[in-house]
Amino acid sequence: MAEADAYNSCYISVASNPNRIWESDDVLIKQGPSLSLQIAIGVLASNFLYHILKPLNQPRIVAEILAGFLFSPLLLGRTKEMTTIFPTASILSIETYANLGLMTYAFVCGMEMNLDSILQVRKKATSMAIFGILIPMLIGMSFFNVIQKFYEEPTTHLKFLEDDKHKTKAYLFWSLVVTFTGFPMVAHILGNLKLLYTRIGKDALSAAMISDIFGWILFTTIIPFSSNNVKTLWSVMGTIIFVLLCIFLLRPLIARFIHKTIDQEKWDDSQLLFVLMGAFVFSYITDLLGTHSIVGAFVYGLILPHGRFTDFVMGKLENFVCGIMSPIFFFRSGVMVNLVRVAQQKYWPVMVLVMLFLSIPKVVSTLVASFFFDMPARDGVGIGLLLNSKGILALLVLNIARDRKILTEVAFSIMMCAIFLMTFTVPLFVNIIYRKQYNRYKLITIEKLRIDTELRVLTCIHNNSHAISMVNVLKATNATVISPLNVFGVHLVDATEHSTTLYATDMEHSTHSGAQNNLTRSQKELDSIYNTFNSLAEACIAIRFEAFKVVSDYETIHKDIFSLAEHKRTSLILLPFHKRQSVTGCLETTNEAYKDVNLNVLRDAPCSVAIFVDRGLGSLSNTNLNILMLFVGGPDDREALAVAWRMAKHPENQLSMVRIHLLGEAAEVDILANGENQNDEERQKMLDDEYVDSFRFKAVYNDDSITYSEEEVHNDEELTSLLHELDCDEYDLYIVGQGSGRSSMIFSKSLEWSDNPELGVVGDMLASNSFGTKSSILVVQQFGSGGLMFKQNPTKEDRCELLL
The missing domain is CATH 1.20.1530.20 (Na+/H+ antiporter like fold)
Known part of the structure; x- marks a missing residue:
């Protein structure tokens, strides 16, 4: 001793x-x-x-x-x-x-x-x-x-x-x-x-x-x-x-x-x-x-x-x-x-x-x-x-x-x-x-959400320009007294260790005391975001809004997003694309970390997810939108159609739906991607037909502002030509599915050189600067469809796997 x-x-x-x-x-x-x-x-x-x-x-x-x-x-x-x-x-x-x-x-x-x-x-x-x-x-x-x-x-x-x-x-x-x-x-x-x-x-x-x-x-x-x-x-x-x-x-x-x-x-x-x-x-x-x-x-x-x-x-x-x-x-x-x-x-x-x-x-x-x-x-x-x-x-x-x-x-x-x-x-x-409490909770998809049920959307924002563009997307969802919209605007802030404690007592929007010049950059941004979304809520009595600020490391901030989505029981997480349109009309990267956040959210989200690529929609002063919905098949496309269906009910919107049938070489199945899911593939096709038929019967035949057409594609060249042909009509907004669960060979090959796998094959083609479209894009992934599987540091040569 x-x-x-x-x-x-x-x-x-x-x-x-x-x-x-x-x-x-x-x-x-x-x-x-x-x-x-x-x-x-x-x-x-x-x-x-x-x-x-x-x-x-x-x-x-x-x-x-x-x-x-x-x-x-x-x-x-x-x-x-x-x-x-x-x-x-x-x-x-x-x-x-x-x-x-x-x-x-x-x-x-x-x-x-x-x-x-x-x-x-x-x-x-x-x-x-x-x-x-x-x-x-x-x-x-x-x-x-x-x-x-x-x-x-x-x-x-x-x-x-x-x-x-x-x-x-x-x-x-x-x-x-x-x-x-x-x-x-x-x-x-x-x-x-x-x-x-x-x-x-x-x-x-x-x-x-x-x-x-x-x-x-x-x-x-x-x-x-x-x-x-x-x-x-x-x-x-x-x-x-x-x-x-x-x-x-x-x-x-x-x-x-x-x-x-x-x-x-x-x-x-x-x-x-x-x-x-x-x-x-x-x-x-x-x-x-x-x-x-x-x-x-x-x-x-x-x-x-x-x-x-x-x-x-x-x-x-x-x-x-x-x-x-x-x-x-x-x-x-x-x-x-x-x-x-x-x-x-x-x-x-x-x-x-x-x-x-x-x-x-x-x-x-x-x-x-x-x-x-x-x-x-x-x-x-x-x-x-x-x-x-x-x-x-x-x-x-x-x-x-x-x-x-x-x-x-x-x-x-x-x-x-x-x-x-x-x-x-x-x-x-x-x-x-x-x-354990949260993992037991399973959120409903928009596809299965009743029309007279409130739609709850968690909107993630990095800056006020994202908020402005997101507001125009949310306006188009046609919030009514029967089907109201509840928006949770979340300002994402990359944090140092001390920031978690420093901002912990100011998680929701509040009127800050003292000189405005003394506000931190994130506090000023939150005030601007709050005012932007608050104007949306004030313009429509069917829209409710809450503002939050999430301060966390970008590597783990997706877990905070999941917790909020589960706590607020949202059906959709709306994310901004990591690129924005420049004065020349091209998409330029604003912050590569935004892409990593989106990939992490898509991988294990507790509800459906949508990524919005803004090509000028945020600058529109009204919601008179000309929308094109591209339907190839699968749970993500059905979810995308459900979103488009809601937007089509807005009296000032025009919706065109194009169903793309894959035939010949385009219909060939990638064995590595499909595995032993042949029976489930047949079930998905049956669900696609049922949902599209329901849309045609309930929407197309009863609303002149909605049109429906079908196109056939035999190979990847025809797919590219079809997209260019459709783009000539100059739509304001494309709505597409992310594509989880597709086992077609042309999509599997295209993913090998995809720059933005989080957008899927079709979304990546539309968002590329070489395609030349002026339309904004909304890419939707349905909860429960499997989501993206990717490496932590994906490169252009990385092969993404799509699992049902």
Whole structure:
């Protein structure tokens, strides 16, 4: 146990001349190399484990605590090499660095919270947060009483409580750790699980934000009482007055100055230093008042204005603070865990059970709250699990209790393990609960949607020009009181890691306060998108609209789209093509990442999908469209016909449907594509005939604005000639099926050189600049038809496989 005792040894700092505070030993020579090595080991180990655990959707804090635990006395910390790297004499240096990281991390946490959103929070979130504090506090005290009674003094004659006068404080500190929730942890977990923009995500995020604020209030008011200072009451009152002055006096002044500086474009990177120094100044003030330095740093981050300024600062500081500075504090907390002392207990199984059962109080509290708000029990359990995510406050309170001898090493180790287990298991259990729920839900296709049923469309947009063109497509769908249209406009924003938390409290459109010039680019874009779609809803009473902003990495943003589509129960996802028309009339790539998003959505969408290629439809001021629907066969073409059928009911639209029959060489089947699906191919042909006959009987014969014709194609040359011939009529919009399930040889060969497999063969031909059409194109894929199977980095030579 010599190694373990080394971690608990006192260190002595000798000052040769206390009257000259700036004169001391050369720190760079004596402590610099050792500190640099310790920081490097802690940061590298934390980041290494973080990348390993990333597939499990774990937040950084889990990897950082685990890294520290690996270097604890139980494992690597007992080796001679680690004792040399982490000597007792270096504790003061590493703790100084850890506290600097702690202050900057608290500053970032404050910036991630939007004070305006906190002040406007709803009753349900506040109630769940209050229940999540009171009930866990009571249950937590009972757990502490259990382990205290089963604790037995080891041969070293250490008591469970170092001093009986700390008994009340020990109960209080222990229960505080149980009640705390880390808002940034909850936001990142929800973002990783792609639940951030669902109902459970919004409720959990709001409750976590309020719970975290309550946690900071409790921390500010209770921590001073742990120092046994007679001036404790004055310390608390002084801190409260300081915080109120910051919120109501300094905040407007700082916001005015920052808005003015940004409006005049005077802000640059050099001024970032002054912002960071402000965090240290505020930290010094609250430390001087007797609370804790991180309170000042957090309050300073909280009062800074959101918008372009916050986005700029977070973009500069986030990676440095969370990747270099703060990991050392969490790493150090993991190092201090000593399970050897726990294992020496006679009733150590009771201690282990307490570790496991400490996650129950939060779940019980949210279940109680869900009963009063008529929430499903599943949501109560899910939110309770999410609120178990611990952050900076829980670890800080635990470290303070240990350093001030309020809790012993056994109690500290038990709670540290509980914090690790709670935060580690949250994403695992929540993912199991809600993924199973969504996977059971199967959405209906437009083909099978009754005409008197509401059509729900999820429209994905990258910029306002996409919104304008999408609005004209949606206008043409003929929304009526009998068959209304519900549009969910989703602004897709590529995100850095901090953006998920930064924008988490502003997921839906809201009127932003402050100067318009202070809005971030995405906020301005969302406002423009909202106004564009809102004009559509105001023009027709049968159209409803909701705006959302999804902030996520483009590589995984399709999962957010799926979650929203499932949550809103949409029948169609409408996507913009990754190319747009230039002044010369050619399609030019705007962002290659848009194509990857579309391919990912097509691959595993929970409902039907349509990709819109805009060649000027967005510039039309009315919906008097001349539409051509090309029908070759298969589920995608039937879905495309269902969309065209709805548009044909619009009194100002003209629809021409051309059914293309493949004969001769064109009808030859690709054995590799068809496989053993001969029977299903016959069934698809039968379904095609039934649906086309129904369209002719119900639509063509009863509406002069709809025409129907049939054409025969024997080879790929005839197909190309037919498309050129049809294009001479200058249609405004082509509607075609993507082509999943077609086994004809001419389509299989064409896919080998297709530039845009997401459009299918016909859609790719129409969208190519060499074809020369001026018409916009809507390519439809039906849910359940199989979708595209493609390689992650498709090239022109890649062979796409179409599966039924």
